[in-house]
Amino acid sequence: MPPAAQPDLPLSPHGEIDSMLSRKFGKEVANYFSGSPLNRVAFLRTDHTFLTQALHHPSTTFILFKDLNPLLKDPATLATVPYSTVKPLVGENPYLTPEAEQIAAYNSSTYIPTLIFLGLDPAPPSPLTYKSHSGAPVFALDVTPRAHLTDASNNLISSLTSQSLSFSTGRHNLTLPPSAAALYASARHLLDWNTRNPFCAQCGSPTLSTNAGWKRTCPPSDTAFQTPRPSCVSRGAISNICFPRTDPTVIMAVISASGDKILLGRQNRWPAHWYSTLAGFLEPAESVEEAVRREVWEESGVRVGRVVVHSTQPWPYPANLMIGAVGQALPDGEAVDLGNDPELEDARWFELAEVREALRVGTSGLGEEAGPGYKEGGLRLPPRTAIAHQLLDAVVNGGFLAGVVKI
Template sequence: MPHPDLPILPSESSHLTQKFGRETANYFSGSPLNRLSFLRSDTAFLRLAYAHPRARFLLLNNLHPLVQGSDSSRLAFATHADVAPLAGADPFAKSEEEMVEGFDSREEQVVVVFLGVDEKGEVEVEQRGEGEGEFEYKGFRGPPYFAVDVTPRGKGTAAAEGLIEAVKGRGYAFHDHSPRHMGLHAGQAAMYGQARALVDWNARTPFCAQCGQPTLSVHAGTKRVCPPADKAPGVERRPCATRGTVANHSFPRTDPTVIMAIVSADGSKVLLGRNRRFPKDWYSTLAGFQEPGESIEEAVRREVWEESGVRVGRVILHSSQPWPFPASLMIGAIGQAQPDGEEIYLGHDAELEDAKWFPLDEVREALAKGVSSLGDPAPTSHVEGALRLPPPTAIANRLITAVVDGWWVSSRM
């Protein structure tokens, strides 16, 4: 059974659903927010949303999210009054054109990312404050949510440290027990994933990828531009191709990554591997980055052969998972080994320490008794020496479960 908190898409009776079953939604997907991406350049909207009494701000300190202290499964949020001393009372006062025209590389910019509007009221767990009316803009209603990078740095160190201490004084905490916080409720995990990926991208790319000059964050944290001029004395900006026809350099990148459960030719076994950082008896599906000029199916076949020596025939897509560490999209697939290609050989690529064919019954037993996160101890139901597998919040678990449940068989044309 899937994790009870994972997103479940509505049941419907289309021909595709009748053939393939209900669509799988994985952890870090299923955000409750309407992103309203077309309004990210609308300064009137952003100014109203940012300053509204019901606006809430997810704070990230060194990419660790603010949580409810004793309950690290739920995010905690700050208010406009909290973040204004650090991010400014009105950081969206200028349009993109005005920001570019007034660019001064001496000024430090606190990145504020617009996440979306909670139209269904699914996010906030705290009581509404007195005088907090509904936010509405052009028919869109609901509390607006932002993310703010509060990592102490540069001239903003004192304001950031003051904000951090203020929210800690309310019993909140920055969850830093694991770089991959998998304990959040699913919808809030999706919000954190979006916030983390964009805050991290802005922090990693302060310079233009084409010309190497300092850039400016615009579009509410979802785009960076390379201005043609600089107000700083004595600084002359060089020409840059991003100001012309290759502006795609200015947007966040997503790295496609294939992850696959490989079934034996006779359908009785599944191929799993382990690397050196895995705990004892812990195995997972194989995975790797898709390369330029390569289809998803080709990437699955290449990665499996390079890592395990197994040759794969037919490949079908199962589901995907946004993975904000830092910016991958895990493309889940199920493939079937060729009858004469099942021999395991680890000599091509040193990534795997071991790879094995596991009978489906053994895998089914592990799903019932040996599931845990990578850094957690084995569950009490686990028998020493038996197979251990990733948790339901990992797409690897969903792929393995799909194989055991026969999804790949019922999905054949």
């Protein structure tokens, strides 16, 4: 498969402002899937007057998902639809009843499609103005056919696909422009979390999506049954809610003690000559720095000293936050040993010049061909939409470590 066209990355926040930190470390890096254009106005997610107005406002748009795949116009364009299109699924006004009354009248036998309020887009003309806040409301909706709404969902899907729209079949949807990618990432994360948590972790009873899709509640009663729900510790005080899950992961570019090599690894399922930075999940009661040192040692045998954080990347597959770091190996800790953790097929040190050339001609997504100018047998690396690429670029092309290591 030829390499996919690589979209631009989000702009560096406040990149035009000079500061002590930007002079030392360069501009802040905004990675792909970050940089949402929306004002999340999280404090309005329980305001049903606002949500009602947001649902019906002429500027409001909906991003649709089927089986967690977004509706697209083409691989680089996220499709949006107005309220009138989704009304058969959403209904006249799901926010008509205040949240406390919805919880009190909960009926687990009634399927309610997952609807997420993502925020206000401040840019468009004729926006919704509510109190001191202004913008075009953006919602995400799961249209996957389920329960008694199966026919309505199928009818909606058929209508959309007849208009040359389609639900993505791509694995990671890395061809969207940065603002659309950020919307997709937050929507997918929340829809996936709601789908995975239909039951209370404490008592096992069905839960209700609340807070405009950002929390799940274990109601004290269920009108679908004559018998009372079991007692549940989660209903004590204000603890009757479950919040979206984010799993922190460290990913690190490790430089040699002399500063002239980078440690890279590969898994056996990757294409030939394709390497990347090492990565792994944080464990409980572990700092980012400790996780970097542990993961690098477990996977490669290399021992790392100083660790600094470079940037982070949301990764909605399903709910990761990639914490990108740069670490430097200890002078007596550079020997590679794959005998601890069998996750890697290979790990080795690469000269900076070889990595720099691979960033220029050898990047691609998994399953894609390398870029123009690549010579067979050369090093291959992840595309620039991956934080691994940004970490390697920060090291071999200066910027983040300029004046710290020899480039």
